[in-house]
Amino acid sequence: MGATVTPTGELTRAIVDATTALVMLIGEDGRILLANPAMQAFTGQPESELLGRLFWEVYVTPEDIPRARQAVGAALIGGASFLDEGTWFRGDGVRRRVSMQNSVVTDETGRPHGIAVVAIDVTEQRQREALVQRRATTDALTGTWNRGVLFDALQKQLAPGIGPGCALLFCDIDHFKAVNDQHGHARGDQLLVEVASRLLELAGPDDLVARFGGDEFVVLVPDVAASELAALVDRARAGMGLPLQGATASLPFSVSIGGAHGRPGDDPDHVLAMADQSMYRRKRRRT
Template structure:
């Protein structure tokens, strides 16, 4: 089949089509954000894609310092230092940052940077190929969040709990409440898993309301929940425990009538350097102690 008229085979510039012509056509047509920044941080090339991104035409961009156009204010010192370091060292590295678009919004851009040298081999500018990865990073964040969230209750899952607990124990320590729903098995057996699942979801919602944004609520497994407290004090844990018992002691909606379940809470303080498993086990033992005390009280009732 004869070649399409005007087509140029890859690697062959063809008659009348020098490499510079092809390079210019590529720069003009590509969707990537292409620019060249000189040693003073001024824009000496900005392709049409970058012009559309910034909302500025070629004449408005050339000669301006790039940090005044698409770099967010808090990143200006780091961006300027990156350019200067590349010019001094002759090496540029991949970077990723938020850029300001034509509407004043932030877009996540991953950059591949190359140092350009003059005829004497001296670095004089940085060539940047930028790709907008905003949607990709948002998808990754959503997937990451799913791996850290219990699908039934919407609170953190066991893995996320242990990650955060290990982080807290590596720094300042933390407080921890281990919460076990007292009568959940009876409700689940009597009314079925559908009612049981709704009860668990409602219990998680109540725990989040009581704990507030400063503490992490996680489903440890089954009908067990953990509240990881940013403040490690016995007084704080005692107050939070009382509020948890009161809130979960209130009736839950049921298929026929309100359901009462109650909760047993064990509290402990995790100190810096302690293993996560030890802190969880200690809170678990405290919870079982609280459950046994409640049972003894119940047996003494007339």
């Protein structure tokens, strides 16, 4: 017996229904004309309830609606397919990140009349990528940025002609080795985390807090006048006044903080060295 011949249209629909990708056909008015079983499962709605509905009312998050509508409209006018990525609502209300291939569908005259959307849920992949990026740019213990991020930001702030300039606060925990020796490294780590936490609380939304190394932290404050530097240092020092609390006893500590101001065109290493020297001058006066 010969093989059963399946009409092309039926075969195409069978493939669309079998794929785990989220497949839809969207008309030129934005209404859903086809939704495969994977898309039905994603939205939690059967195809009969999806057909005829505007796609942005079904799964697109509010902040993405204007961009999504504009992209579809532009594709239909220009006849060009496009790749996109956005956030969709799953049927249970959970936000998921999806990667889309959007292909313009034409009629027999070549006129665009719809968009075929093939989407893949990439939420876990993007989360893994974000985790890798976070580990590469932050200090594992304190969660602050690392030296590489600090230097990149500092170069941008001091870029000749375009950077806004910045202030740098260089912070060093006094007698940190003694804390480790007398109270153990776990207590020392707790102190590092506490200092980082306080600096992050003091920092503004555009400020950058980085662990420079060991018991040293640097705070970058962008676009600030040199006349404000002393007040920034005093504010940071005041934020370190309370002792570190523990399960059985509190631990008094102090942090020496110095600062420097950099203008566009200044050498980043020089500005950092000036902040470091300012900190050590304060430390010598305390000892």
